[in-house]
Amino acid sequence: MAARVMDDHIARKVVVPLIPGRPADWRAVFSPTSAPPVKGGGTASIRQPAVASGASSEMRTRRLDELRESVSHAATPHEVTLRSGDLDGIVSASQAAQTNVVFVRYGAEVLVEAGPTGSRFVLTVPLGPMGVGTDAVERHFSSPFVLTPDRRTLMAPHPREGALVIATSIARVRDHLAALVGIPPDGDLEFRWSSTAPSPLPGGYLDSTCRSVAETLFRSPALPDVAVRSLEQTLISAALLTIHHTHTRMLTNGSTRVSTSHAEAAREWMAEYHGAAITVPDVARAVGLSVRQLQAVTMERFGLTPTGLLRGIRLTEARRRLTGEGAELAATVAEAAHRAGFVHLGRFAQLYRSTYGETPHQSLAHSQGR
Numbered sequence: 001m002a003a004r005v006m007d008d009h010i011a012r013k014v015v016v017p018l019i020p021g022r023p024a025d026w027r028a029v030f031s032p033t034s035a036p037p038v039k040g041g042g043t044a045s046i047r048q049p050a051v052a053s054g055a056s057s058e059m060r061t062r063r064l065d066e067l068r069e070s071v072s073h074a075a076t077p078h079e080v081t082l083r084s085g086d087l088d089g090i091v092s093a094s095q096a097a098q099t100n101v102v103f104v105r106y107g108a109e110v111l112v113e114a115g116p117t118g119s120r121f122v123l124t125v126p127l128g129p130m131g132v133g134t135d136a137v138e139r140h141f142s143s144p145f146v147l148t149p150d151r152r153t154l155m156a157p158h159p160r161e162g163a164l165v166i167a168t169s170i171a172r173v174r175d176h177l178a179a180l181v182g183i184p185p186d187g188d189l190e191f192r193w194s195s196t197a198p199s200p201l202p203g204g205y206l207d208s209t210c211r212s213v214a215e216t217l218f219r220s221p222a223l224p225d226v227a228v229r230s231l232e233q234t235l236i237s238a239a240l241l242t243i244h245h246t247h248t249r250m251l252t253n254g255s256t257r258v259s260t261s262h263a264e265a266a267r268e269w270m271a272e273y274h275g276a277a278i279t280v281p282d283v284a285r286a287v288g289l290s291v292r293q294l295q296a297v298t299m300e301r302f303g304l305t306p307t308g309l310l311r312g313i314r315l316t317e318a319r320r321r322l323t324g325e326g327a328e329l330a331a332t333v334a335e336a337a338h339r340a341g342f343v344h345l346g347r348f349a350q351l352y353r354s355t356y357g358e359t360p361h362q363s364l365a366h367s368q369g370r
Helices: 026-030 064-074 170-181 203-219 225-242 248-252 261-273 280-287 291-302 306-323 333-340 345-356 360-367
Strands: 043-047 057-061 078-084 089-096 099-105 109-114 120-126 130-133 139-141 153-156 163-169
Touching (some): 057 064, 064 078, 064 099, 064 163, 089 225, 099 203, 099 225, 170 225, 170 248, 170 280, 170 291, 261 291, 261 306, 280 306, 291 306, 306 345, 306 360
Antiparallel strands (some): 057 089, 120 163, 130 139
Protein backbone atom coordinates (compact mmCIF):
# COMPACT_ATOMS: atom_id res chain seq x y z
CA MET A 1 0.00 0.00 0.00
CA ALA A 2 2.11 3.85 -1.02
CA ALA A 3 1.95 7.24 0.47
CA ARG A 4 3.03 8.47 -2.93
CA VAL A 5 3.06 7.18 -6.49
CA MET A 6 6.47 6.48 -7.97
CA ASP A 7 6.84 8.65 -11.05
CA ASP A 8 9.22 6.87 -13.40
CA HIS A 9 7.92 4.44 -16.00
CA ILE A 10 9.15 0.86 -15.99
CA ALA A 11 10.66 -0.30 -19.28
CA ARG A 12 8.80 -3.47 -20.22
CA LYS A 13 8.72 -5.80 -23.21
CA VAL A 14 6.14 -8.56 -23.68
CA VAL A 15 2.53 -8.80 -22.48
CA VAL A 16 1.68 -12.32 -21.29
CA PRO A 17 -1.96 -13.11 -22.18
CA LEU A 18 -4.11 -15.01 -19.71
CA ILE A 19 -5.90 -18.18 -20.76
CA PRO A 20 -9.65 -17.76 -20.13
CA GLY A 21 -11.02 -20.20 -17.59
CA ARG A 22 -7.59 -21.01 -16.12
CA PRO A 23 -7.04 -18.81 -13.05
CA ALA A 24 -3.46 -18.13 -12.08
CA ASP A 25 -1.84 -19.58 -8.97
CA TRP A 26 -1.38 -16.16 -7.39
CA ARG A 27 1.11 -17.29 -4.78
CA ALA A 28 3.28 -18.64 -7.59
CA VAL A 29 2.79 -15.57 -9.80
CA PHE A 30 3.63 -12.94 -7.19
CA SER A 31 5.92 -14.76 -4.76
CA PRO A 32 9.67 -14.05 -4.99
CA THR A 33 11.05 -16.67 -7.35
CA SER A 34 14.27 -17.19 -5.38
CA ALA A 35 12.87 -16.96 -1.86
CA PRO A 36 14.01 -19.86 0.37
CA PRO A 37 11.95 -20.89 3.39
CA VAL A 38 12.10 -18.19 6.08
CA LYS A 39 13.74 -19.21 9.34
CA GLY A 40 13.55 -17.24 12.56
CA GLY A 41 12.42 -13.64 12.25
CA GLY A 42 14.57 -12.34 9.42
CA THR A 43 14.10 -11.52 5.76
CA ALA A 44 14.49 -14.44 3.37
CA SER A 45 15.04 -12.43 0.20
CA ILE A 46 14.73 -8.92 -1.12
CA ARG A 47 15.23 -8.30 -4.82
CA GLN A 48 15.65 -4.78 -6.20
CA PRO A 49 16.40 -4.84 -9.94
CA ALA A 50 18.97 -2.32 -11.07
CA VAL A 51 16.59 -0.07 -12.99
CA ALA A 52 15.30 3.48 -12.60
CA SER A 53 13.32 4.75 -9.62
CA GLY A 54 9.93 3.07 -9.50
CA ALA A 55 11.32 -0.42 -10.22
CA SER A 56 9.48 -3.57 -9.18
CA SER A 57 10.52 -5.24 -5.93
CA GLU A 58 9.94 -8.53 -4.12
CA MET A 59 10.29 -9.44 -0.45
CA ARG A 60 9.57 -12.36 1.84
CA THR A 61 9.87 -11.85 5.59
CA ARG A 62 8.58 -12.79 9.03
CA ARG A 63 9.02 -9.25 10.34
CA LEU A 64 5.75 -7.37 10.70
CA ASP A 65 7.42 -3.95 10.52
CA GLU A 66 9.10 -4.82 7.19
CA LEU A 67 5.79 -5.95 5.70
CA ARG A 68 3.99 -2.83 6.89
CA GLU A 69 6.63 -0.43 5.61
CA SER A 70 6.94 -2.15 2.25
CA VAL A 71 3.20 -2.11 1.59
CA SER A 72 2.79 1.42 3.00
CA HIS A 73 5.45 2.70 0.62
CA ALA A 74 3.62 1.27 -2.38
CA ALA A 75 0.00 2.09 -1.49
CA THR A 76 -1.16 3.92 1.66
CA PRO A 77 -0.07 4.19 5.34
CA HIS A 78 -1.58 1.56 7.62
CA GLU A 79 -1.05 -0.48 10.77
CA VAL A 80 -0.97 -4.29 11.04
CA THR A 81 -1.75 -6.36 14.15
CA LEU A 82 -0.91 -10.06 14.33
CA ARG A 83 -3.96 -11.97 15.62
CA SER A 84 -2.84 -15.58 15.40
CA GLY A 85 -0.39 -17.87 13.64
CA ASP A 86 3.21 -17.42 12.51
CA LEU A 87 3.85 -14.57 10.11
CA ASP A 88 5.27 -15.58 6.71
CA GLY A 89 4.75 -12.52 4.57
CA ILE A 90 5.30 -11.83 0.89
CA VAL A 91 5.15 -8.44 -0.83
CA SER A 92 5.63 -7.95 -4.57
CA ALA A 93 5.25 -4.45 -6.03
CA SER A 94 5.21 -3.27 -9.63
CA GLN A 95 4.05 -0.19 -11.48
CA ALA A 96 1.88 0.74 -14.45
CA ALA A 97 2.85 4.33 -15.33
CA GLN A 98 1.73 6.34 -12.26
CA THR A 99 -0.28 3.52 -10.69
CA ASN A 100 1.24 1.02 -8.26
CA VAL A 101 0.22 -2.64 -8.24
CA VAL A 102 1.02 -4.63 -5.09
CA PHE A 103 0.53 -8.26 -4.05
CA VAL A 104 0.62 -8.90 -0.29
CA ARG A 105 0.20 -12.10 1.68
CA TYR A 106 0.75 -12.29 5.45
CA GLY A 107 0.71 -16.05 5.97
CA ALA A 108 -1.09 -15.55 9.30
CA GLU A 109 -4.30 -13.98 10.58
CA VAL A 110 -3.80 -10.22 10.86
CA LEU A 111 -5.92 -7.10 11.22
CA VAL A 112 -4.99 -4.26 8.85
CA GLU A 113 -6.08 -0.73 9.77
CA ALA A 114 -5.74 1.78 6.92
CA GLY A 115 -6.34 5.43 7.72
CA PRO A 116 -8.40 7.82 5.56
CA THR A 117 -6.88 7.85 2.07
CA GLY A 118 -7.58 11.56 1.39
CA SER A 119 -6.34 12.40 -2.09
CA ARG A 120 -5.23 8.82 -2.77
CA PHE A 121 -7.19 6.20 -4.71
CA VAL A 122 -6.59 2.78 -3.13
CA LEU A 123 -8.39 -0.24 -4.57
CA THR A 124 -8.18 -3.58 -2.76
CA VAL A 125 -8.79 -6.83 -4.63
CA PRO A 126 -9.24 -9.81 -2.24
CA LEU A 127 -7.74 -13.02 -3.62
CA GLY A 128 -9.59 -14.90 -0.88
CA PRO A 129 -12.50 -13.93 1.42
CA MET A 130 -11.61 -10.76 3.36
CA GLY A 131 -13.32 -9.28 6.39
CA VAL A 132 -13.98 -5.54 5.96
CA GLY A 133 -15.49 -2.73 8.03
CA THR A 134 -14.97 0.76 9.39
CA ASP A 135 -15.61 0.39 13.13
CA ALA A 136 -15.27 -3.40 13.19
CA VAL A 137 -14.85 -6.24 10.69
CA GLU A 138 -18.54 -6.58 9.92
CA ARG A 139 -18.76 -8.47 6.62
CA HIS A 140 -16.73 -10.46 4.15
CA PHE A 141 -15.80 -9.26 0.69
CA SER A 142 -14.67 -11.38 -2.23
CA SER A 143 -14.85 -8.57 -4.80
CA PRO A 144 -12.80 -5.36 -5.16
CA PHE A 145 -13.54 -2.29 -3.04
CA VAL A 146 -12.09 1.22 -2.63
CA LEU A 147 -10.76 2.43 0.72
CA THR A 148 -12.65 5.40 2.10
CA PRO A 149 -11.10 8.90 1.86
CA ASP A 150 -12.44 10.21 5.19
CA ARG A 151 -12.66 7.17 7.49
CA ARG A 152 -10.42 4.30 8.47
CA THR A 153 -10.88 0.88 6.86
CA LEU A 154 -10.39 -2.35 8.83
CA MET A 155 -9.44 -5.46 6.87
CA ALA A 156 -8.84 -9.09 7.81
CA PRO A 157 -7.26 -10.58 4.66
CA HIS A 158 -7.13 -14.29 3.92
CA PRO A 159 -3.83 -15.45 5.49
CA ARG A 160 -2.73 -17.65 2.59
CA GLU A 161 -4.39 -16.16 -0.52
CA GLY A 162 -3.62 -12.50 0.19
CA ALA A 163 -4.78 -9.54 -1.88
CA LEU A 164 -3.88 -7.15 -4.68
CA VAL A 165 -3.75 -3.42 -4.01
CA ILE A 166 -4.00 -0.84 -6.81
CA ALA A 167 -2.93 2.67 -5.75
CA THR A 168 -2.69 6.04 -7.48
CA SER A 169 -3.95 9.59 -6.95
CA ILE A 170 -7.59 10.65 -7.19
CA ALA A 171 -6.39 13.38 -9.58
CA ARG A 172 -5.08 10.66 -11.92
CA VAL A 173 -8.47 8.92 -11.85
CA ARG A 174 -10.32 12.24 -12.44
CA ASP A 175 -8.14 12.95 -15.47
CA HIS A 176 -8.94 9.53 -16.88
CA LEU A 177 -12.67 10.04 -16.28
CA ALA A 178 -12.47 13.33 -18.18
CA ALA A 179 -10.75 11.54 -21.07
CA LEU A 180 -13.46 8.87 -21.15
CA VAL A 181 -16.42 11.25 -21.23
CA GLY A 182 -14.86 14.24 -22.98
CA ILE A 183 -15.47 16.81 -20.21
CA PRO A 184 -14.00 17.29 -16.73
CA PRO A 185 -16.26 16.16 -13.86
CA ASP A 186 -17.75 18.77 -11.53
CA GLY A 187 -17.12 18.37 -7.81
CA ASP A 188 -15.19 15.72 -5.92
CA LEU A 189 -14.80 12.20 -7.24
CA GLU A 190 -15.80 9.77 -4.49
CA PHE A 191 -16.27 6.01 -4.74
CA ARG A 192 -19.12 4.32 -2.87
CA TRP A 193 -18.36 0.65 -2.40
CA SER A 194 -21.45 0.16 -0.22
CA SER A 195 -23.82 1.48 -2.91
CA THR A 196 -26.30 -0.86 -4.60
CA ALA A 197 -26.81 1.51 -7.55
CA PRO A 198 -26.04 -0.04 -10.96
CA SER A 199 -22.78 0.65 -12.80
CA PRO A 200 -22.09 0.37 -16.54
CA LEU A 201 -20.20 -2.94 -16.14
CA PRO A 202 -20.62 -5.83 -13.66
CA GLY A 203 -18.22 -6.06 -10.72
CA GLY A 204 -16.67 -9.28 -11.97
CA TYR A 205 -15.09 -7.32 -14.82
CA LEU A 206 -12.97 -5.31 -12.38
CA ASP A 207 -11.79 -8.40 -10.51
CA SER A 208 -10.72 -10.21 -13.69
CA THR A 209 -9.11 -7.06 -15.12
CA CYS A 210 -7.01 -6.43 -12.00
CA ARG A 211 -5.85 -10.04 -11.90
CA SER A 212 -5.00 -10.04 -15.61
CA VAL A 213 -3.07 -6.75 -15.51
CA ALA A 214 -1.24 -7.74 -12.32
CA GLU A 215 -0.20 -11.09 -13.77
CA THR A 216 1.07 -9.37 -16.90
CA LEU A 217 3.12 -6.86 -14.90
CA PHE A 218 4.64 -9.45 -12.58
CA ARG A 219 5.39 -12.06 -15.22
CA SER A 220 6.77 -9.69 -17.87
CA PRO A 221 10.26 -8.38 -17.14
CA ALA A 222 10.07 -5.59 -19.72
CA LEU A 223 7.20 -3.89 -21.54
CA PRO A 224 7.33 -0.81 -23.78
CA ASP A 225 6.10 2.44 -22.27
CA VAL A 226 2.97 2.46 -24.42
CA ALA A 227 1.99 -0.99 -23.09
CA VAL A 228 2.51 0.08 -19.48
CA ARG A 229 0.36 3.18 -20.00
CA SER A 230 -2.30 1.08 -21.67
CA LEU A 231 -2.36 -1.29 -18.69
CA GLU A 232 -2.82 1.65 -16.33
CA GLN A 233 -5.68 3.01 -18.43
CA THR A 234 -7.28 -0.43 -18.44
CA LEU A 235 -7.13 -0.62 -14.64
CA ILE A 236 -8.56 2.85 -14.05
CA SER A 237 -11.28 2.44 -16.70
CA ALA A 238 -12.38 -0.83 -15.11
CA ALA A 239 -12.65 0.82 -11.68
CA LEU A 240 -14.64 3.77 -13.03
CA LEU A 241 -17.03 1.51 -14.94
CA THR A 242 -17.70 -1.05 -12.21
CA ILE A 243 -17.61 0.69 -8.81
CA HIS A 244 -20.35 3.27 -8.23
CA HIS A 245 -19.05 6.81 -7.69
CA THR A 246 -20.29 10.39 -7.68
CA HIS A 247 -19.97 10.69 -11.48
CA THR A 248 -21.17 7.27 -12.64
CA ARG A 249 -24.05 8.96 -14.46
CA MET A 250 -21.56 10.63 -16.80
CA LEU A 251 -20.55 7.16 -18.01
CA THR A 252 -24.11 5.91 -18.49
CA ASN A 253 -25.45 8.90 -20.46
CA GLY A 254 -25.47 8.70 -24.26
CA SER A 255 -22.72 10.27 -26.31
CA THR A 256 -23.09 13.91 -27.20
CA ARG A 257 -23.17 14.58 -30.93
CA VAL A 258 -19.90 16.14 -32.06
CA SER A 259 -18.74 17.60 -35.36
CA THR A 260 -16.62 15.55 -37.75
CA SER A 261 -14.18 18.47 -37.65
CA HIS A 262 -12.95 16.78 -34.48
CA ALA A 263 -11.94 13.82 -36.64
CA GLU A 264 -9.79 16.11 -38.80
CA ALA A 265 -8.23 17.59 -35.67
CA ALA A 266 -7.52 14.10 -34.37
CA ARG A 267 -5.86 13.10 -37.64
CA GLU A 268 -3.68 16.22 -37.59
CA TRP A 269 -2.66 15.55 -33.99
CA MET A 270 -1.82 11.93 -34.79
CA ALA A 271 0.21 13.04 -37.82
CA GLU A 272 2.26 15.34 -35.57
CA TYR A 273 2.85 12.88 -32.74
CA HIS A 274 2.74 9.52 -34.56
CA GLY A 275 6.35 8.73 -33.63
CA ALA A 276 5.64 8.86 -29.90
CA ALA A 277 4.07 6.19 -27.68
CA ILE A 278 0.55 7.60 -27.87
CA THR A 279 -2.73 5.84 -27.07
CA VAL A 280 -6.34 6.41 -28.12
CA PRO A 281 -7.17 8.15 -24.78
CA ASP A 282 -4.22 10.49 -25.44
CA VAL A 283 -5.73 11.45 -28.81
CA ALA A 284 -9.21 11.89 -27.34
CA ARG A 285 -7.87 14.12 -24.58
CA ALA A 286 -5.91 16.23 -27.08
CA VAL A 287 -9.00 17.05 -29.16
CA GLY A 288 -11.45 17.38 -26.25
CA LEU A 289 -13.53 14.25 -26.83
CA SER A 290 -14.29 11.09 -24.93
CA VAL A 291 -12.86 7.86 -26.32
CA ARG A 292 -16.35 6.81 -27.36
CA GLN A 293 -16.93 10.11 -29.19
CA LEU A 294 -13.55 9.88 -30.92
CA GLN A 295 -14.33 6.38 -32.13
CA ALA A 296 -17.68 7.55 -33.50
CA VAL A 297 -16.37 10.60 -35.39
CA THR A 298 -13.34 8.87 -36.95
CA MET A 299 -15.54 6.02 -38.12
CA GLU A 300 -18.05 8.49 -39.57
CA ARG A 301 -15.43 10.68 -41.26
CA PHE A 302 -12.82 8.14 -42.37
CA GLY A 303 -14.47 4.75 -41.96
CA LEU A 304 -11.69 3.83 -39.55
CA THR A 305 -11.26 3.38 -35.81
CA PRO A 306 -8.76 5.74 -34.14
CA THR A 307 -6.32 2.83 -33.94
CA GLY A 308 -6.74 2.09 -37.64
CA LEU A 309 -6.29 5.76 -38.51
CA LEU A 310 -3.08 5.99 -36.48
CA ARG A 311 -1.77 2.78 -38.01
CA GLY A 312 -2.34 4.17 -41.50
CA ILE A 313 -0.51 7.40 -40.67
CA ARG A 314 2.43 5.44 -39.32
CA LEU A 315 2.53 3.16 -42.37
CA THR A 316 2.55 6.17 -44.70
CA GLU A 317 5.41 7.75 -42.75
CA ALA A 318 7.41 4.51 -42.75
CA ARG A 319 6.86 4.20 -46.53
CA ARG A 320 8.19 7.73 -47.05
CA ARG A 321 11.34 6.88 -45.09
CA LEU A 322 11.86 3.60 -46.96
CA THR A 323 11.43 5.16 -50.40
CA GLY A 324 12.89 8.61 -49.77
CA GLU A 325 9.76 10.22 -51.19
CA GLY A 326 9.27 13.43 -49.23
CA ALA A 327 11.43 12.32 -46.32
CA GLU A 328 15.02 11.44 -45.51
CA LEU A 329 15.85 7.90 -46.67
CA ALA A 330 16.26 5.58 -43.67
CA ALA A 331 19.46 3.61 -43.23
CA THR A 332 17.62 0.49 -42.06
CA VAL A 333 14.11 -0.91 -41.93
CA ALA A 334 14.21 -0.79 -38.13
CA GLU A 335 15.01 2.93 -38.20
CA ALA A 336 12.09 3.66 -40.53
CA ALA A 337 9.68 1.58 -38.43
CA HIS A 338 10.70 2.99 -35.06
CA ARG A 339 10.72 6.61 -36.23
CA ALA A 340 7.22 6.09 -37.60
CA GLY A 341 6.04 4.82 -34.22
CA PHE A 342 6.05 1.03 -34.68
CA VAL A 343 7.39 -1.06 -31.80
CA HIS A 344 7.12 -4.62 -33.14
CA LEU A 345 9.11 -5.07 -36.35
CA GLY A 346 7.45 -8.36 -37.26
CA ARG A 347 3.94 -6.89 -37.12
CA PHE A 348 5.13 -3.83 -39.01
CA ALA A 349 6.56 -6.00 -41.80
CA GLN A 350 3.26 -7.91 -42.12
CA LEU A 351 1.19 -4.72 -42.26
CA TYR A 352 3.58 -3.12 -44.75
CA ARG A 353 3.56 -6.09 -47.12
CA SER A 354 -0.23 -6.45 -47.03
CA THR A 355 -0.61 -2.72 -47.74
CA TYR A 356 2.08 -2.11 -50.37
CA GLY A 357 2.61 -5.56 -51.92
CA GLU A 358 6.30 -5.75 -51.06
CA THR A 359 8.41 -6.15 -47.94
CA PRO A 360 10.01 -3.15 -46.22
CA HIS A 361 13.44 -4.56 -47.11
CA GLN A 362 12.48 -4.70 -50.78
CA SER A 363 11.34 -1.07 -50.74
CA LEU A 364 14.56 0.07 -49.05
CA ALA A 365 16.82 -2.00 -51.30
CA HIS A 366 15.12 -0.59 -54.40
CA SER A 367 15.53 2.98 -53.11
CA GLN A 368 19.21 2.38 -52.30
CA GLY A 369 19.76 1.02 -55.83
CA ARG A 370 20.59 -2.52 -54.79
